[in-house]
Amino acid sequence: MRARIRAGDPQAFAELFDEYARTVYNHAYRLTADWAAAEDIVSATFMEAWRGRQRLDAEGGSLRPWMLGIATNLVRAQSRSNRRYKAAAAAATHAAGPGGEAAVADHADEVAGRLDDRNRLAATAQALSSLRRTEREVLSLCLWQSLDYAAAAQVLDVPVGTVRSRLSRARKKLKKLADAQLLDEFREPRPVNRQVRGDRTIAARSAQEGTR
Numbered sequence: 740m741r742a743r744i745r746a747g748d749p750q751a752f753a754e755l756f757d758e759y760a761r762t763v764y765n766h767a768y769r770l771t772a773d774w775a776a777a778e779d780i781v782s783a784t785f786m787e788a789w790r791g792r793q794r795l796d797a798e799g800g801s802l803r804p805w806m807l808g809i810a811t812n813l814v815r816a817q818s819r820s821n822r823r824y825k826a827a828a829a830a831a832t833h834a835a836g837p838g839g840e841a842a843v844a845d846h847a848d849e850v851a852g853r854l855d856d857r858n859r860l861a862a863t864a865q866a867l868s869s870l871r872r873t874e875r876e877v878l879s880l881c882l883w884q885s886l887d888y889a890a891a892a893q894v895l896d897v898p899v900g901t902v903r904s905r906l907s908r909a910r911k912k913l914k915k916l917a918d919a920q921l922l923d924e925f926r927e928p929r930p931v932n933r934q935v936r937g938d939r940t941i942a943a944r945s946a947q948e949g950t951r
Contacts, residue, residue, distance in 0.1 A: 741799060744792050756785055759806045762884065766807055769879040770814045772868060780817070784810045807884060808894040811876055818872060869916055874909035881906050 743751035760781055767780035787809050795805060867875060873895075880891040881902070888906075892899045 740802065741795060741797055744788075744802075745795055745797060747789075747792060752785070752789060755788070755802065755806075759803065760785075762803060763806055763810045766879050766884055767810050767814060769867075769883060770811070770872075770875055771817070776817065780810055780813050783813050787813065801890075803884070804886065804890045804893050807880060807886070808896075811880075811894055815872070867913065870909060870912060873905060874912065877902060877905040878909050878913065882910075 740751060740754070744755065763784050764777050764781050767784075768774065768777035771777055771780070784806060788806065791809075795802075867878075870878070876895060877891060880886045880894055881888070886894065888899045888902045891906075892902045895902065897905075
């Protein structure tokens with residue numbers, strides 16, 4: 740595969756796209772929290788891979804680190820002029836939003852469990868938007884893309900020890916922020932709907948007068 744890519748074989752690039760397009764897309768989305776931006780990164784990643792095919796090592800294993808490395812660098816370049824991350828992070832919760840799951844009748848425990856999972860997903864997405872770029876990168880590569888430390892270090896162009904320390908700090912920080920977000924939501928009182936309360940009062944009085 741590497742030799743065919745270096746030679747500019749169109750069929751090899753078609754196979755490369757089929758194998759890694761989804762991987763690149765998921766990685767780009769986790770770094771940008773923007774569906775449209777992730778799609779643009781996918782296109783740019785494969786274009787850059789074509790342009791830089793001669794720089795690909797002739798020997799080696801999986802091409803995943805190479806593709807993720809290109810995507811990571813493109814996201815970094817984009818983020819220098821793109822400050823929409825925090826506003827777009829809420830989009831990550833839409834996957835588990837209304838209509839995303841079928842209602843389960845008469846199964847209170849199961850429904851409660853799903854609501855809890857949905858709340859944690861939303862809190863984690865919000866917490867992820869608060870992390871530094873380097874922390875989001877290492878989490879995506881090591882946790883969601885399942886790269887080992889050596890492969891992640893290759894993608895990020897840092898020592899393996901740096902990957903270990905970044906990942907450890909990022910995981911702790913993400914959990915702390917997500918837990919804090921859940922706690923804040925639990926403590927936040929629900930606003931009182933005065934109109935509803937007024938309607939209920941009127942209805943109650945009408946019912947009392949009707950029984951007289």
